[in-house]
Amino acid sequence: MSVRSEVDLESKRVTVYVCGAFGFNLIQEFKRCYTDKREYQFTIDLRQVDYIDSAGLGILINMQxxxxxxxxxxxxxxxxxxxxxxxxxxxxxxxxxIE
Structure with a gap:
């Protein structure tokens, strides 16, 4: 799996880990990580992303x-x-x- 998330219910924080190329192929997987979590704070960990294209950028904007x-x-x-x-x-x- 190229996207996984860890949810901390107590602090209402989600960390999303992305692996590989961040693009169109991850739209549905990534969207599942934030759908119905509007009150949560998000960190997207990109340590294993070696490439991001315009679709990946669009995914981040859509999330926001x-x-x-x-x-x-x-x-x-x-x-x-x-x-x-x-x-x-x-x-x-x-x-x-960006950190």
Missing amino acids: NYLEHEDGAIRLTNTLPQVRKVLAISRFDKKFL
């Missing part, structure tokens, strides 16, 4: 819109340099907290 979180409320962590570069070029540092 669905959750109705403000800019910077969703954390993207452990990004590899090539993924961080795509996020920077796409100005995702203005929409997400």
Whole structure:
């Protein structure tokens, strides 16, 4: 499986782990991780993502819109340099907290 999540019910936090290329093929798997969890805080761990395309970027924007979180409320962590570069070029540092 390329996407898995850990849910902490007590603190209302979800960590989503993505593995491999982050693109169109992960839409449904990724969406299942955040559907019906609008009151939760999210961290997306990208340590095992070696490539992200425009569909992957769109997945993140759709998540943010669905959750109705403000800019910077969703954390993207452990990004590899090539993924961080795509996020920077796409100005995702203005929409997400990138650590």
